[in-house]
Amino acid sequence: MKICLLTSNPNPYDDRIYYKLARSLKKIADISIINPRVSSKVSDGIAIIGNDSSSPVSDSSWIIEQLKTIQPDIVQVTEPLLLSPAVKYKSRHSVKIIYDPAEDWRAMYREFSRKPAPIPHLLGFGIRQYENWFLPKMDYFIASDDWLYDYYSAKGPCTLIYNYPNKDIFSIDLKSVPQHLHSCVHHGQLRKERGLFLMIEAMKLVVEKYPDSSLELLGHFSYPSEEELSHKLLEKYGLSENVNISAPIPHIDIPRRIAQSAVGLLPFYNIDKFCNNIVIKMFEYSACKLPIVSFDLPPSRKYIESVNCGICVEPDSHRALAEGIIKMFENKENFSLYSLNGYNSFVEKYYWEAQEKQLFDIYSNLNK
Secondary structure (H helix, E strand, C coil): EEEEEEECCCCCCHHHHHHHHHHHCCCCCCCEEEECCCEEEECCEEEECCCCCCCCEEEEEHHHHHHHHHHHCCCEEECCHHHHHHHHHHHHCCCCEEEEECCCCHHHHHHHHHCCCCCHHHHHHHHHHHHHHHHHHCCHHHHHHHHHHHHHHHCCEEEECCCCHHHHHHHHHHCCCCCCCCEEECCCCCCCHHCHHHHHHHHHHHHHHHHEEEEEEEEEECCHHHHHHHHHHHHHCCCCCEEECCCCCCCCCCCCHCCCCCEEECEEEEEEEEEECCCHHHHHHHHHCCCCEECCHHHHHHHHHCCCCCCEECCHHHHHHHHHHHHHHHHHHHHHHHHHHHHHHHCCCCCCCHHHHHHHHHHHCCCC
C-alpha cells in the first residue's frame, strides 16, 4: 500500500504530520509526504518530497505531477487549499482521499487575520465554501478533536484520532531534568491570540510576589511587529531577566525543555478557534508532569477537570492568569496532585501510540 500525505507546512518535521501520522503509517505502508514548501529528503524511511525546482509551476500542478509519479493508493489531505489537486488527481486515477484538517479553518481565517473588517469574516466564509465544494469527493475523514468529529462526521465516515503526544518521544527520565521551582512555560506559536501579551502582563504581577519567578516562551513569532512589542514590554516592566524567549527547537527536544519548568500555561483567547479545537500543549505538559493553568475554555476544561491536572481561570484576564500561577506555586499539595494525575493520564491513556490500531484500520479498510 502506498500513502501520500499532502501538506504545505513550512516545517518538514511537523509534530502531527511527520512524527505521528507518517512514522505510524510507515509500519503498514510506503509513506511519502508531498510538500511544495520544503526541500526533498528521506528521513527515518519517510520520503519528504519537496519542490526543488526553480521553474515557475503552480503548487497544484506540481503536486499532481508528484502524485502521478508515486501512484498512491490513498492520499491524505491536511489543508483545505490542497483539496483541489487531490480531487483533480482522483478524477483520472483510482485513489481514495482522506481529509484530515486538524483545525477549524474557517475560525482560523476569520480570527487570526490582521486585515481590516469585514475581510477576515469574508475569508472565513470563503474558505468554508471552498472546502464544502470538495467534501463530497472525500472517501473518509479524520478528526483530531470532538468539535471536528461532530462537524465532519455529518459529511461522511469519520474517525476521531486525538493529537496526543508520542510516547516514544515524551517518555524521558524526568528525574534527570533540573526544574526551577517558580517557573512557567508556553511553547508553540507566539502571537496575541495565543496569549502572548497576556502572559507578559501576568508575569509582571507574579514577579512582584516571587521575584525569582520565570517564564519560558518557546516558539516563533507570527509577526515581527509583535516580537518587537514583546521585547519593549519586557524592558518596560523590567522583566528581561524573568522572561526568556527561545527560538523553536526540534520536536524531539521539546519534552526536556518543557520539563525544566514547573507549570504549563494555556492562555488562549476566548475565540471560536480555541473554544472548538483542542490544543496539544496540555497533553504535552501532562506528559512532562507539569500541572496546568489554563483559561476556562471548553476543550481544556473538559480535559483538566476529567483528569484533575490543573486549574481553569477567567479567560482573557492577565490578572486571573497571574493569580492562577501564584496559586499553583503556593499550594504544594495540589501542585503534586495535579502533576501526578496528568502524568498518569499520559502513561495510561493519552498517548499517540494507543490510537494506532484505529488509524491502521482506516487505511486497511479503504484499501480493500
